[in-house]
Amino acid sequence: MLAKSSTELVRQKNSVLVLTALRRHGPLAHTELSDFTKLSSATISVITTDLERAQIIEKAEQQAASGRGRPRVLFSQRRDCGYLIVVIISSDAVQYSLVDYAGRLIDRFTEERQQNVSGVGSFVTGLRDALNRIVARSRLSRDKVLMISISSKGLVESSEPVLRWSPIFGREQIDFAAVLRDEWSAKVILGNETLLVAAAVGRQEENKKGRDFRALAALSLGHSIGLGVVRRGDEGRLQISAPNFGHMLHLPGGGLCRCGSRGCIEAYAGFYAILRTAFDVPLDTIPAKFVPIAELDKIAASARQGSRRNIHAFRQAGLALGNGLSRVLSLHESMPIAITGPGTRYYDLLVEGISEGLAESHVVRMEGMPELRVVADEPTLVFEGHLNRALAMMDDDIVSSGVVAELNSQTV
Ligand SMILES: [Zn+2]
Known part of the structure; x- marks a missing residue:
């Protein structure tokens, strides 16, 4: 070449x-x-x-x-210049969306993940079927799809679309490019879910504040705990990272976490952890993979009516989050924190612990309490994060693929 x-x-x-x-x-x-x-x-x-x-x-x-x-x-x-499929894997379902090059949603469906059927094998079969179905429903050929953008919670390889660890599949890795290569010519990318949320909130913030925007953290509360950080880098571009916040150490030798370690933040602040404290279940009990939200709602309702044990369960979760956030601020700089995810429905019960956990640290005593705000609609942010990232990459790829240059040389 x-x-x-x-x-x-x-x-x-x-x-x-x-x-x-x-x-x-x-x-x-x-x-x-x-x-x-x-x-x-x-x-x-x-x-x-x-x-x-x-x-x-x-x-x-x-x-x-x-x-x-x-x-x-x-x-x-041009809407038909190419297509994008967005795949959002969450703890109880997988959502598939077909989007055209102009960013418009064409088709979408969600498949429930059966809790009793786990394992990567059956998941991959379901993924292949669903991808084929979404193009078939719009009568598109597979080669019109330029990109498949996938997100999950967990640890994602930074350069390859490999899921290294996730709350759903544990240490069973998935290499999405390898799994889809034989059927799809599309580029396959994978993102940590909270990283995409942070990217979307950061973009909104930048649109509002322009060059004054410096940094922001997005904290996602739910079955697992995620954190994304957006900061303006040296060259003025936004840099986004998703540190392994949920599995940062909160208490040495503490409660058993889904990841197998002890004392992680998630082992105090994830839904299963709140449930465990509320029911006085021993801290070394293997945590449930999935807790129905109705269970948490019951605990929250009784906490709001004054149940001291349940108030304590949420307060303890808040403390773990606040302590963890204070460490993040100490490592970076003070920044606003946007709180999102299904756990925001218990924000009234968590906020006291979060503030207390933050207030204990030197950085907060010196620089004051960071702004905490609730951003309720996490699924929309995840989707927005996918679109921002994938469509920008599609633009780059299309331009650098030489399509434009070839046409130029033909007309010279
Ligand atoms: Zn853990």
Whole structure:
């Protein structure tokens, strides 16, 4: 393969700038593209012509709201340029969504995971079936799907789509690229769920505050505990990480965790841990894989009516979370904390412990209590995080695949 010329690289970079602006702001006119990308009007003309010819973007006329005057010409992504499948694996279900290149949802279904059927083998069979079904329902051929974006809780390999450990499959690893390679030409990516949440909340925050946005942590409460951190890096770009927060040590030799270690934060703050404390179950009892939310609701209701043991169960969970967060702030810097996930329904019972756990640390005594806020709709954030990440990668891949350049050389 020939090395790309520097003009070609500049063109690619500018194409990505244009596509990124369209992702961020929706359909844009020529002058708006020039404003947002800081590229000259002439360059915008060259790039949009290229992208249009390569069938990546299209233009449409929009009549002015008054109905008078010349219609505006707006550029947007071509919806059928390629497709994305989003797979969200949670403790009790797997959700499949088909999305077009413009980011619009075309089809979606959810399959319950049977609690008694575990193991990677049956999960993979179900995954293959469901992926085939979602393209068949929209009469798409598999090769129109450019990317399959998967998320799960747990430990994800940073460079490969390999799930190394998860609350659902334990130490049974899944290499999603290897599992899907024979049927799909699409690129397969995998993300930690809370990392995607953090990315989505961080993006919203950046849209609001612009360059003033520095850092934010997203804490997800539920069967397991997740944390994502978004910070502005040295070059001004947002950097996102998902430290293994739920399995950070809270108490040496403490309660048994689902991961097999003792004393993890999750072993005090996960749903099973709250249940365990509320029922005075010995701390070395192997925790349940899945706790119906109705069970927790009952404990919460009785705590709200004054049951001291149940109040204690939530307070103890809050303390473990607050202590853990204070360590995160000590390692990074003080930052707002967005709390999300099914556990936010018990926020009234957790918040006192969280604040107390935070207040004990030096960083909080010096810099004050970080802002705590509840962001209730976690599933929407997870999906938004998928779209932000996957569509940006699709833009990059399409531009660097040389489709645009090939067309140029044909017309020269
Ligand atoms: Zn653990």
